[in-house]
Every structure is written in structure tokens, then in C-alpha cells.
Amino acid sequence: MASRPAETGTLIQRPVHDAGQEVSMPLLTLHDIGVTRRGNTILTGIDLALQAGEIVTVVGPNGSGKTTLLRVIIGALTPTRGEIEHRQALTLGYVPQRLHIDPTLPMTVARFMALPRRRPADALYRALEQAGAEGLADRQMATLSGGQFQRVLLARALLGRPDLLILDEANQGLDHRATAAFYRQIDRVRRELGCSVLMVSHELHVVMKASDRVICLNGHICCQGRPEAVAGSPAYRDLLGVEERDAVAFYRHDHDLAEALP
């Protein structure tokens, strides 16, 4: 995947278009977040506000700091600089990128769901149903398929009735159909619970349609805005290289991009 030097991004930076500016109180605001690790700058100058009910997708190539950004937001990583502001009593639901459960650890789906806090059985079954994972409660985690596993992770995140659902490349190990089905499920859940969704992906075509706002990340925010606007932006095209451009052209039938192809 072609990744350009960081300064290219600043050159083609567009005016930031913020989809939810009219909503007064953001769930979460990042102020000038920077993360440096062993002398490497991973994130720099990240300003970001998440509004209630918004679906925001962060896209960017491997190593662009997407997962680092999520880890800062869930509190697993203290940023080197900058501040995070939370709305009071903000509940996060986190669906990790992938979760390896050691085969020596016996774990039923129901027991997994009840970590770290025990939940009433009816809440547990309702969450499984909302995530499209009904009937799996007594299964061992180790015997689930990739799609089932992701749905269980989603169900677990929903148990706490989150204000903000955070998904980190939740489609890993899923084929296109399973990914599309999983994102439809998330969209349904969002409408049912009214929560915001922040997700990270390097596969845009399926994700973007459902998103209110797409953020292009490559160490810094290259551009952001409505999916259509971002798909047409040179910053986005530069960032995601030929392979993704093909994919986008194929799945979105975007004329601009299709014309650009030989």
C-alpha cells in the first residue's frame, strides 16, 4: 500500500467539514492529542469531537495510528500531549480488533458476557439478540466462527447500554458478505439504542455508506467530512493507494475514480 510522507497530507489538507457542529454538547472531545513512542511520532495534532448519535469511521493505511487513537479514547494509552474531555458518566462499549482467547481458558459465551460485571440473565439474552448472536450463550468461545465471535463481542459491548460504541477493525477475519451483514447489524443496533459509533477500518466501501462522517487518518487528520466528500478528496485517494482505489471503484461505482483508472 502506498503511504506518502506526512507532509504530503498537510499540503492537500482541505477545510475541515464537521458534520455535527450544530449539536451543542459532544460526547467526547479530543484536544490536540499527540502520541510519541520511542521517538516515533504516531499521532500528532488530533482534534476531534464526537456528537451524540453520530457514526464516525476512521480510515487510514496500516500504521496510520488508527488503533492508537482508539486506545487513547478508551483510556488504554495515555497520550504524550493533549487532552480528552468526556461528557459526564459516558459509557463506552468497546469491540476489540481481535481477541485471542487462550485455549487453556475455558469460557462459555454467557460467562464471557458477564465480565467484568455480572449481569441479569434477561439483559444478557437481550444483548445477544440485539447483536444477532442469539442461541450462542452456552457455546465455548473457542468453538465460535469468526462472525459469531464478532457478534458476541458486540453483544458484550452492548450490555452496558453504551453511549458510544467503539469498534476496531471489527471485520477482521470476515469475508465481504459477513462484513456487510455485521455492519448492517451495527446500524440496526445504533438505531435501537441511539448510541454513537466510532469505528476504525481500512476497508471503506462497505463502511462508508453507513457513516455520517469519515476521518482520514495518517498520523494526523488528513481530511474529514461526509463519505461522498471524502471519497472524492485527493487526500483520501493519495492515502489509500491503487488497491483501495480499485476496490472503491468496484464497490461504489464512483465515476471520478473509475475515470482515473486505465
Added chain:
Amino acid sequence: MMLDDFLVRAALGGTGVALAAAPLGCFVVWRRMAYFGDATAHAAILGVALSLVLSTSLFAGVLTVSLLMAMTVSVLSGRGYAMDTLLGVTAHSALAFGLVAVSFVSGVRLDLMGYLVGDILAVSRADLAIIWGGALLVLALLGLRWSALLTATLSPDLAHAGGIDPKREQLVLTLCLAMVVAVAIKVVGVLLIAALLIIPAAAARPFSHTPERMVLVAAAIGVLSANGGLATAYRLDTPTGPTIVCLATLLFLAASLAGRRLGPTAPRATGPRQ
């Protein structure tokens, strides 16, 4: 009185250690800390030497050194060396330094073998108090933090998202490990403590569908090994600590064979994929 019988005291001591070792051993297995447990246990011999030199209680010396060892390894990990290299260096050097240090202790006729493989038949009433006190403390600590520990074991990021600090949970486990080493040294000795942690937990795996059940089965297997090993050693006149570990290993083998027929809860058997 019943406690006057050395066999009864030995049985009680072994049972106490087995009970504390069960939940901790499960975490050691789940988190792949087996070598970490070994390093902590090996450091205990240095603790033995120090407590003799400073004429403090054996328990305090071993607890301190084991704890220091475990903390050192935790701090050093992720600083350039792979964990197994780091543990290889620290575990064996601690054992070597401990053995050298013990040789300096003059005027005490030291039964080194007793510390290396344990001397359960010499468990005194005071030892029993320490063993059970330590065991109950470990059980209480693990019980109180059970869900947080499990979550941190599954995934540090999930723990963070749930408001749990995985580093703190790691510290709880480290503390418990040092405590178990300190109370188990008399029963199985530094060389075999890790075996007592890991083997019952591993044997329990095929019969368990939840973490809690694995702990209970591991406790049962541990207690059975301790008491069965004691009886066997008494009858065959073999060293007690190693006999306990041998019995636990036989139970592990039997459990693995039985587990192959058990289906979905067994680690190797996977259900139909969709």
C-alpha cells in the same frame, strides 16, 4: 491432640498449599506465566539464605525476595529482551546466588535438600499457621478481584475499557505468587512449586467449561495429589514432595486421556464451524 501427629500436620499443610495453588495455578496457565512462576520460586532459595543470615523468619525472607524477583521481572519485561530470555537469566542466577549465599551461612547445619524438594513431614504447628494464613489470604485476594483478574487475563484493552487497570491486576497476581511460594517452600521445595501450580490446573482443563469450574477441579486434584502423595510416600518410603508431584502428573495424564473423549469443553476439540 490430633495436631501432634506429624502425618496429620503434613496432610493439613499439603491441603492448604494445594487450595491456594489451585486458582493461582489456573491464572499461571491461562496467562502463560509458568516460567515466571519458576523464576519466582527459584529466587526463594536466596530468601532462605538471607533469612538465615539475618535470622529473620523464613517466611518473611522468602516472601520478600520472591516479591522483589517478581517485580524486577515485571519491570524489566518489554525492555529489549524476550520474556523467556529474561526469566532464564533471572531464575537461574537467583538460584545460583542463593546456593552460594547459603554456603556462607556457617554454624547452621543446613538441610539444603529440604529447601529444594521440601520437607512436608517436618511441618510444625507454627508452619501450619503460616501456611493456612497465607493460603486464606491468597484465596481472599483472588476471590475479591476475581472478575477484574479474569477480564485483564482475557485482554488488557477490554480491561481498560471496563475501567480496570491490567497492571494493578498483574500486581495482585505477582503478590499472590510470592505468597504461595513462601508458604509452599516447606511442602514441596523451590524446585517443585511451579509443578504444584501448573499440573493440577492443566489436569482440570478437560473437565471445565467455565474458569470457576476449572479452579474447583484443580483444587480437588491438588488436594488429592497432596494427600495421596503423602500416603504413598509414607508407604513406599520415597521423598514426599516429589511423590506428590508424581501423583499429580499421573492424574494429569489420566485427565488428558479422558479429556480426549469429552468433546466441546476440551481444548483440542472444536465444534462445527459455520
